[in-house]
Amino acid sequence: MGAVVVGVIGTLxxxxxxxxxxxxxASRNRTWQREDSLINAKRNSYSEYLRSISASYGQAVSGQRDRSEDGRLHAAMAEIEVLAGREVSEPARDLVNSVSEAHSMIAAGASVEEARVAEVDRRRYEVIELFKADLGLKTHP
Structure with a gap:
């Protein structure tokens, strides 16, 4: 009888x-899936953000600034503010304001100092490095 009880307890x-x-x-799998979904959403938002900056510059240089890319840039920025922490979203938001101002001046034919364009571009590269770090990608030293 004792062996049966031990067997039943062992089975239970x-x-x-x-x-x-x-x-x-199962809990770990759900956590990993959520993390993967978040990384994919961030990657898409970061890509759209950077693509919009480039397209906005193209519009500004061509003098055909219809501001459609500004709308896309602000939409991507809104997603970044929801998905990323302040250490990423605040510099990205500051860059949006600088980019919009510089591109508006370029499109209007105003003289924009080369140093100002270089500064905006330098800040864009800094934001790219923040995006990479946030995604866990290797960044340049």
Missing amino acids: LGVLIGGALQQRQ
């Missing part, structure tokens, strides 16, 4: 431990 413990391990693994 095996079932409980196996169930607990399955729950733990």
Whole structure:
């Protein structure tokens, strides 16, 4: 009778431990899936943000600034503010304001100092490095 009780208890413990391990693994899988979804959403927002800056510059240089890219840039910025922390979103927001101002001046034919364009471009590269770091990609030293 004692061997039967030990066998039943051993079986029940095996079932409980196996169930607990399955729950733990399922929880880990959900966490990994959420993290993957967040990284993909960030990657898409960061790409759209950078693409919009480039397209906005193209519009400004061509003198055909219809500001459609500004709208896309602001939409991407709104997503970044939701998805990323302040250490990423604040410099990105500051860059949006600088880019919009500089591109408006370029499109209007105003004389824009080369140093100012270089400064905006330098800040764009800094934001790119922040995006890479946020995505866990290798950044340049």
